[in-house]
Amino acid sequence: MGSRLSLHEELCAFMSENGLTPHVYFQPPESVRLIYPCIVYERAFGSTTYANDMPYTYDQSYTVTVIEKDPDSILIPKLAMRFPTIKYNRHFVNDNLNHDVYSLFY
Numbered sequence: 001m002g003s004r005l006s007l008h009e010e011l012c013a014f015m016s017e018n019g020l021t022p023h024v025y026f027q028p029p030e031s032v033r034l035i036y037p038c039i040v041y042e043r044a045f046g047s048t049t050y051a052n053d054m055p056y057t058y059d060q061s062y063t064v065t066v067i068e069k070d071p072d073s074i075l076i077p078k079l080a081m082r083f084p085t086i087k088y089n090r091h092f093v094n095d096n097l098n099h100d101v102y103s104l105f106y
Contacts, residue, residue: 008026023036023037037068037073044062044063069096
């Protein structure tokens with residue numbers, strides 16, 4: 001798969017293709033004021049495949065969260081179709097903002 005920076009570029013391109021300013025944040029500190037709609041992503045777990053009792057490949061996963069005010073966002077189904085290794089995880093509301101969470105191997 002690709003690097004974290006190439007994932008960042010793809011997420012920015014995804015936002016731009018959907019007519020939005022690419023507000024994409026990687027593990028933002030609490031001091032950063034997020035601008036909505038946005039995508040926040042962070043590293044999650046990794047997966048190692050073994051062959052002949054040796055590590056063969058390693059895939060990094062990321063938690064990708066779309067945050068916006070609209071509960072019926074057009075981004076939700078489009079992001080689910082953007083990457084072949086993405087899986088929709090859950091939805092929750094916090095501070096009247098909708099959070100849709102995905103797991104992505106990249």
